[in-house]
Amino acid sequence: MVGNVTRCGGRKTVFLVGCACVGAYVAYRYWRKRELKSIDEGFEEVSKIDDSNERRVLLLGLDGAGKTSVMNQVIAATVTGTSYSVPPPSTNGFAVFKFQTGSYTLNIWEIGGADGTRNYWSNFLQDTDLLVFMVDAADTNKLSLAVSELKQLLGDPRMDTVPILVIANKQDSPNALRPDQVKEALDLHSIPPNKHKVVVIGCQTRPLPDLPPGLTTYTWHHPSIEAVRKKLFTMAA
Ligand SMILES: Nc1nc2c(ncn2[C@@H]2O[C@H](COP(=O)(O)OP(=O)(O)OP(=O)(O)O)[C@@H](O)[C@H]2O)c(=O)[nH]1
């Protein structure tokens, strides 16, 4: 009898455990499906996590303008001892540079500027506090493409009233356009001041100093990077 009850209880237990397993599996599949869906949505439109202390900076510009190089030196200027290698690999996708200041977190999103990657720029426009647009001031052949990309960006309603910091990089090159010439070339005078605050500055990350024997990475930054750093922090605040 006891044995029977036990056997009957055993069958019941097996049945209940079976049901629990099936239930858990169904719940797991449902949860997984929801999680995958939210990851997809995250890539469709990257926006701020609900954090009023976050400042979101979008760093765009054609490939080779020097976005990563400048950011590497901004980090070196901010966090003592941080090193970087030269040249950086081209940004195939995006990179986020995070800075913690007194009252807020500055997240600088660099999106690669190569042909294929530029198609994704529009996925990153939501909740932008500052647009940094970098140009290679020495490559005048690419300026007209830079102009049309910038115009397309500013035509998006999500960019309305977003301040713009234009960086005319590679000022070390003898044929580089000066900041006021870049302002002219990008037709920035035509932007109504009540629509966007526009600031144009020049900078350079070269010439690099000689490295001591045995070292392959740099902790150095060019003095012009200080102004970039200051503008990033003040314009995004
Ligand atoms: N002469 C000179 N070269 C520079 C300067 N800044 C960057 N470069 C060089 O320009 C090239 C491109 O620099 P990156 O920083 O990779 O450019 P990027 O805008 O991040 O390019 P993507 O990530 O491909 O969109 C590299 O060979 C750098 O070493 C500069 O101020 N002067």
Ligand SMILES: [Mg+2]
């Ligand atoms: Mg890059």
